[in-house]
Amino acid sequence: MVTHPTQSELATLYERDIALWSNLMADLLRRGQFDQLDLEHLIEEVIDLGRRERDRLVSAVRLILHHLLKWHYQPERRSRSWVKTIQRERINSQSYLEDTPSLKRIQTQDWLQKIYKIARKEAALETELSLDTFPEDCPYSWEQVFDEGFPEDLGYRFK
Structure with a gap:
């Protein structure tokens, strides 16, 4: 060089x-x-860094929503792996929010609906249920997304 x-x-x-x-x-x-x-590219990378951090949180929330939908709309197929995925992504989400508190700004209804829209399609694709099976609007609140005790029948609690 x-x-x-x-x-x-x-x-x-x-x-x-x-x-x-x-x-x-x-x-x-x-x-x-x-x-x-190389300021032009350096600035671009710094901006992308913030997006990547946001996208990590969005991805975790998407997985939680996806698995909550499967949990509620395919009770006969419930599995321990779904529970583990929900809880693992809750842990990841909490970690992302602790490490990057400014990410809390995405905890709006608009963001939740945007993320849910994708999770809904993924759940329909994976379960092979009609997209219409799942509500068009997100049936979960941010509190429920992150609540270890939700839903009550999830069956796994941290002590």
């Missing part, structure tokens, strides 16, 4: 090997060589 790469070389490196590019950016930051940073 060139000691003082040009902006063009940095852009090429970003496209070709993002891991090497990120190591170089970290090294430049550590050395205080701010004038050599």
Whole structure:
């Protein structure tokens, strides 16, 4: 690698090997060589970092909703793995919210409905039940999504 790469070389490196590019950016930051940073891509990556954190929480909530739907609409097929998935993703969600408290901003009805819309389709696909089987609007609140005691018949509680 060139000691003082040009902006063009940095852009090429970003496209070709993002891991090497990120190591170089970290090294430049550590050395205080701010004038050599690939700011355009660095800003893009910082923005993406926030999105990735949000997407981790959204994914966990989606899985919880998906499995709650299966739990409520296919009681004859309930399994211990569904319980484990619901509880594992509740633990993950709590961890994400503790590590990144600003993610609490997505705990709105709009976000819940947006996530539910996807979970509903996934539940229909997996269960092979008609999409119309599941309510169009999310039947769960944020509190229920994160509540270890919901639903009461889930059968697994942390002590």
